[in-house]
Amino acid sequence: MTDRVTFRGVSKSYDGHQVVAPLDLSIAAGEFVVLLGPSGSGKTTLLNMIGGFATPSAGRVLIDGEDVTDLPPARRPTATVFQDYALFPHMSLAANVAFGLRMKGMAKAERLARAAAMLDLVGLAGFGGRGVHQLSGGQRQRVALARAMAVEPKVLLLDEPLGALDLALRRQMQEELVRLQKRSGATFVHVTHDQEEAMSIADRIVVVNQGRIEDMGPPDRVYLKPATLFAATFMGESNIIAGRVARVNGQEFLVETALGPVALRGAAVPDDAIHLVLRPEQLQLTPPTDGIALGRARVEELSFQGTHCRCHCRMEGLDLILRAPVAAGLRAGVEVNLYAARGDVVVLDG
Amino acid sequence: MSARLGAWASWAYLGVALLFIFLPVLVLVQFSFQEGLAPVPPFDGPSLKWWAKVMANRKITDGLWNSLLVGLGSAAMATILGFLAAYALARRKHRLSGLYQFLLMAPITVSYLIIGMGLQITFNHLGLGKSLWAIGIGHVVINLPLTFAILYSQLGEHQANIERAAYDLGASDARVILEITVPMLWPALLAAFFIAATLSWDEFVIAFLMSRFDVTLPVVIWSMLRSGLSPELNAAGTLVFAISILAVALVELLLWRARRNAN
Amino acid sequence: MRGWGLKSWGHVPALAWTGAFFVLPLVAMLLMSVSERIGGKITLTWTLGNYQAFLTKAEGTFVGALVNSVEVTVLTTILSVLVAYPLAYILAYRVPVRWQRLVLVLTILPFWTSYVIRSYSWLLVLSENGVINQFLVGAGLLAEPVGMGNSRFATVLGFVHFFAMLLTLTIYANLVQIKDSYRKAAADLGANAFQAFWHVTLPLSLPGVAVGAFLTFVLAIGDYITPQILGGSKELLLPQAVMLQLGRQADFPLASALSMVLMLVVTVAFLLSARHLKMGRV
Known part of the structure; x- marks a missing residue:
């Protein structure tokens, strides 16, 4: 056709x-x-x-x-x-x-x-x-x-x-x-x-x-x-985390980021500068199966959006935006642990 | 307190201004019905004596027709030329667009007297005689910048999109112009034509310089004025005023209908 | 398919008309102004004698006419703006919207009387037996009627009457385009009514003033009728001087030189008001 x-x-x-x-x-x-x-x-x-x-x-x-x-x-x-x-x-x-x-x-x-x-x-x-x-x-x-x-x-x-x-x-x-x-x-x-x-x-x-x-x-x-x-x-909000491929080990590689090392699956070239992309709703407060721990964050600002809360989270060296369920009951000033499913992370060059 | 004072001052100013604006017109109209020889107080009318004299005055009636002829003819010409130029310059980027627009608008910065004199010199040199045609040519020159500017301002990007929509739906160039552009611009075309016709109808100095035997109404009135003040002039002036007002009313009606149809 | 190709040639007829009946005559006049009458025949001699005559002939009558013209025109322009601005302002902001069109039409109704007739009417109003004298004597303000025609006062009055209408139109058109929110914002930020006018409305309306004032200047300085009917022959304005050369003397070269001077004045006015327009935009 x-x-x-x-x-x-x-x-x-x-x-x-x-x-x-x-x-x-x-x-x-x-x-x-x-x-x-x-x-x-x-x-x-x-x-x-x-x-x-x-x-x-x-x-x-x-x-x-x-x-x-x-x-x-x-x-x-x-x-x-x-x-x-x-x-x-x-x-x-x-x-x-x-x-x-x-x-x-x-x-x-x-x-x-x-x-x-x-x-x-x-x-x-x-x-x-x-x-x-x-x-x-x-x-x-x-x-x-x-x-x-x-x-x-x-x-x-x-x-x-x-x-x-x-x-x-x-x-x-x-x-x-x-x-x-x-x-x-x-x-x-x-x-x-x-x-x-x-x-x-x-x-x-x-x-x-x-x-x-x-x-x-x-x-x-x-x-x-x-x-x-x-x-x-x-296309909507994203958290962009800059990083560098530190080590490649078969089908896995390790990325150095401001949040510390992150281990991901897939192909990569050592020493490449890359970006990791995570949507605000892909950040999680509890560890998922096959998850990555991103570290401890402090909720700086928080706005109620009806279906969810949009939070500005301050971490060591980086700020992330989080969409938390309203039921999580977050308040400004509280500290949380952030996680993401390994499969959600998008790796982009440059 | 001060707001009320301001409102009062506003209405007072409006009243005084309107009195100033209308004073000469009121005097003109009232003393056209004077009985005696002098168009000044005391008023001894009303009488239609001077009106009868005006209606019987061949010079005035001839001048009236000549003015109408020149006014309508030159306005039609100025509107057509203005439309063609506005369309071409609004719809296509020409290499010298800026210069063209400057040239088309230039006559607006030059006194009618100078335009008339230049034409007179040129026509003399070329051996062309003075005539209603010559007056009309001069009036097209002074009105072309106005018709061009009015129509050009109505040919913007929104109107261009409307024409594009018509092309897109299969209309040819000619059909777009005749069935879309001209009807869409109808109120503006009418306004441009009317403004040009009024200015020509009332124009004196070019008409004076370019005419010999066939003269327009302002020139007739001018020559009457040289033999002194008379209620006949009042009547002639009132007649001109009445015709202008009728034309204004007619055009307002046409424009109103054009807009209502567009609505 | 491309129909008549109007887009590529539509401007040509208008340009040809302007070229043949505007540019060419101006060039002819320029050449005429450097020509001489030799034995009743006009010959192009590239002389500057006509411009010299403008400066020296008849004990400076022509320079005097130029000075008179500029004085009368500047006075007319200023007075017309002063009369028209409040009127346009009241129309735009005080008169209820649904009455505005009617009042506007009323305000410019006398526009539609013939230009010659309008000057003539003022002559009637101002004459020794006219209504103004009747009123002033009747009210005991004047002992004897005074003829007010045939004077600079009458010329300026006639001009202001006409051009105040024109300026009211251009200023009104500008004022109604200024969004209400500007004035509201100014008031909201603590400006009183006068400050809001002075800092917001007035600067935004200057383009309308500039356009109207420029038109007033051009039309007034080149006008022959009003000074001839209302000013009489006591003082000569430049257009009257030109017409005198054309009429009685048939001295086209001198008339052309005088006209070129007139054009020069208008060009200067244009450059000045163009700069002013820019200032208005800033």
Whole structure:
């Protein structure tokens, strides 16, 4: 099976400044892919190169195996949902949704029926006659979605579409996006800087930073086993412990860290500078089976978060962040022993 | 205590300012209904005698039509040229964009008198005669910076995204301009056209320098003024005022409807 | 596919128009200002005689006209700002929001009277038998009616009437854009009403003042009608001097030289206000 979208050696520079380094990327048909990265990381440029709003400086973009690099947006089987929605202010909602169908030459009665059906799909049945300015932000979002989906694109491109919505509405729209994507079977490529949003909707997350792909994979894998330090810190909080491989002994090695020596399993090169990554919820107060003792820590600050307590712990030479169960009853000033399961520790180079 | 004093002072100032602003207009309108020869107190009207005289004055009615013609024509030209330029400069980075914008805006810093005189010298040299066309050409020059600036300011990144959405959905360049850009900018186009038309309708010095036989209304009024004060001038002035107010009301209505449709 | 290619040539017609009917005439005028009339024919001789004439001819009448023009224009600009600022402020902050548009329309309604007619109306108001004299004599403030037309006072008054409306618009437009939260923050940090105005609102509204003041300066210094109708012939302003050369004398070279001087003054004003605009932003 060919991939729906393929980047082959694609790079992009503006005025000599490289925003996308040469990269390859494949997106399968029916996949919900999220491009995740901070602002200025190049994720929107990647999206624009699929949609045809930006042309690569080098490399080719393929859709269903066909080279679309030089095709304008109108001739690509893609449709974009813009960050500011870009609804036509002088048209009714029905006319907005039917616009793409009109451009394809569909007869009026048919396209209006389709527009009504699309509005129904996004929960705006009967809104067709209204004007754009009568809508709330969430409703505009739905109309933009209906308009883009009405042309039945093979790839739907979403450029931070939920950025302007409040938290509750954003959660609701995230669920609806997933529902619509599964129902239509279209490929969705979604850009965001919100890692929680990325984790809750994506089949696959592509972490982008400084024009490079830092990590790529299913949300749980990217979260639990990040491939780079950037991925580890951008996808939620991480404790990063710098260290040096002191000794390698077959399938085991010893790392010198500020917390003392830590013995881990796996391959390593002696004298390598490495980092150990542990999520705050992976720090434990009681020794697990096959655990590592990290040492004694003093709880400096503590904030109640509902499901857990987030604690700043001071250790010899290092501060760690801990997510402790509320039931543990920690208070600022108490001393605890910290442990981690050996299998939870992620080892990263550099 | 001091807050109430401040509020009182505010309303007093507003009242005095409005009186200052309206004083000449009130005097103008009232004494257009004067019976006698002098448009100054005591008021001995009301009489429609001078109004009848104005309506029968061919110079005034001709000037009125000429002004309308030049105003609407030059405003249409300025709006079209301004739109084309604003669209091109807002939607594509040109190598000399900065210089182009500077050139297009430059006439706003030069007095009408100088623009008119320069045109007169140039037209003389080229052997082109004075005419309503010449006046219109000058009025396009002075209004182009305004129409360009108004329309350019309405062609920002949000509007560009709206156009991109239309391209994305399969519209051609021509359709995007005709079905998206122009309708989307309709209120701004209307406002630009109206401002240009008003300024042209009222412009004196270029019209004076560039006209010989066919003159516009401000020039007619000017020449009437040279033969002294008269209630006929009041009536002519009130007529101009009334027409302007009607135009303002009409445009406000159109703009209101355009906005309501957009809503 | 790329339709009409409007994006690549749309600016060309406007630029051509501006080039042919603005830049070219200015160049023609510049050349005219270094030409001479020799036997009724105008010849380009690259002479600076016209500029010399500006400085020396008719016992300094022209330099005097320039001085008068600058004085009247500066006075007009300052007075217009002083009249318009409180008005715009009251409109933006004292008048309830739903009445603002109506009051604004009312405030600039006389804008729509013809420019020539507006000066004429002031002539009526100020004349010896006009309403102001009637009022002052009636109230016992004046023993005898005084003709107030044909004076610098009348010119400035006519100018201020027109430009205060213009400035009210630009300042109001600026004031309503200043977020309420700035003033609230200033008050919250202990500023009294005057301090909040002086340190926050006023600096933020300076761009509106600068734009309006610059427009006032350019339009007023080049205006012929108001000084001609209201100022009369007692003192000459530069545009009147230019028109005199054009009309009676048909002395295009001298008129051009005078116009170039006028343009120079406006350019200086532009440079000054451009700097001021920057200061406003800091």
